Every structure is written in structure tokens, then in C-alpha cells.
Amino acid sequence: EVQLVESGGGLVQPGRSLRLSCAASGFTFDDYAMHWVRQAPGKGLEWVSGISWNSGSIGYADSVKGRFTISRDNAKNSLYLQMNSLRAEDTALYYCAKDLGIAVAGTYGYWGQGTLVTVSS
Amino acid sequence: DIQMTQSPSSLSASVGDRVTITCQASQDISNYLNWYQQKPGKAPKLLIYDASNLETGVPSRFSGSGSGTDFTFTISSLQPEDIATYYCQQYDNLPSTFGPGTKVDIK
Numbered sequence: 001e002v003q004l005v006e007s008g009g010g011l012v013q014p015g016r017s018l019r020l021s022c023a024a025s026g027f028t029f030d031d032y033a034m035h036w037v038r039q040a041p042g043k044g045l046e047w048v049s050g051i052s053w054n055s056g057s058i059g060y061a062d063s064v065k066g067r068f069t070i071s072r073d074n075a076k077n078s079l080y081l082q083m084n085s086l087r088a089e090d091t092a093l094y095y096c097a098k099d100l101g102i103a104v105a106g107t108y109g110y111w112g113q114g115t116l117v118t119v120s121s
Numbered sequence: 122d123i124q125m126t127q128s129p130s131s132l133s134a135s136v137g138d139r140v141t142i143t144c145q146a147s148q149d150i151s152n153y154l155n156w157y158q159q160k161p162g163k164a165p166k167l168l169i170y171d172a173s174n175l176e177t178g179v180p181s182r183f184s185g186s187g188s189g190t191d192f193t194f195t196i197s198s199l200q201p202e203d204i205a206t207y208y209c210q211q212y213d214n215l216p217s218t219f220g221p222g223t224k225v226d227i228k
Contacts (some may be wrong), residue, residue: 050217
């Protein structure tokens, strides 16, 4: 059974940093691209970042480019999102999502339950 | 960025009704279009990929069609468990973008 378990969320002050993690199990992690997708409270879905199976291709939404860094450790079956210079508008539930394939631009076939990031003073 | 629009933004229908949601892309995206269902308090779930392919395990009352800029998502016979918000998503170009969602309710 595919499992994606996010962690690392919490309350953080504007301008500070946070690192999210996603532990994957139940599938061959390095066969798939992975993504972070977020949802602000009461709002729709926004793709944040994606990384190909071998980290060779990475993409970011314009809203986070230069502030967030996605990475993965295939030996640990884990996905990460380093979030720096956080803003109030980054407040959201952050989902880890597994692609159907290896490419960054793709289809989110399975989602974790999310970790909540609240940016507030 | 490619903009995605959906209509209606919400709808209320009776059990057994046929429900149709449309999604329009701001430019040609071929068939790089997916549909997701999000129930309240839950993570989204993939229903349809590549515009018309039913994800494994998804009931056959769900279907999708279209290509280019205009797409349609249909529930052939609405069930109580289909209460959710439905999103389209394009992945022709980065950044991948979602429609604003359509909230489906039971009348």
C-alpha cells in the first residue's frame, strides 16, 4: 500500500525557515517524480514544486522560486522542501504527492494527508 | 502560465442526476488534463488522467472528455458519496495549474 507521510509543519514567524519532510513507502520511490502541492485555508490547490526521479529536473512555482528548495533522498525514500523567507501568504496545508511517472510536469496519482504551515507573528 | 477556468463554481443536484463540469485552458494543452476529487477534510484523489482515462479503482460513473482547450467531466448518476469539490489540472507546461474547483452538493 502506498503511503506518504508529511511532517515538519508548524507555526513560524515571517522571514523564518522551515523544512518539510515526506516519508514514502509501499512503492519503488526512485521510479517516480514527486511533488509538493499546497492549499491555503478555504482555497484551491496550488502546485509548489516538483522533482524528477533522479533529481535531474526540478521546477518551482513563481510564488516560491528563490525561497523554497525541493530535494529527495532515494536511499531514504524521502522528499523534502526547504522553505526560507516565509511569508504570511505561504500559510497552507502542504501535500506531498507521487507522480504517475518520472517527469516533473505530470499527474499526482497519490497524495499524503498534508502538514500545516502557519506563518504568523 | 496557463490559466484554467471551471464552470460552474458550484452546483446542487439530486441523487441519480447526470452532472457535468467544464474546464477551459487559456491555450492548447492537448490532452494533458487531469481531474481530482477532494472530499471535505481529505486529500485530493485522482479520478481521470490524460483527459479521458479512468484511474484504477474509480467507479465507471465518472468520465472525462475533450482536448485542446475545452474539457468536460461527467458523473453519470450522482451518488451521495460524490459530495466533494472537483478540480481540473493541466500539466502541459510548468507550472502545472489547477482550476478553481467546482463544489458539488446533493439537493
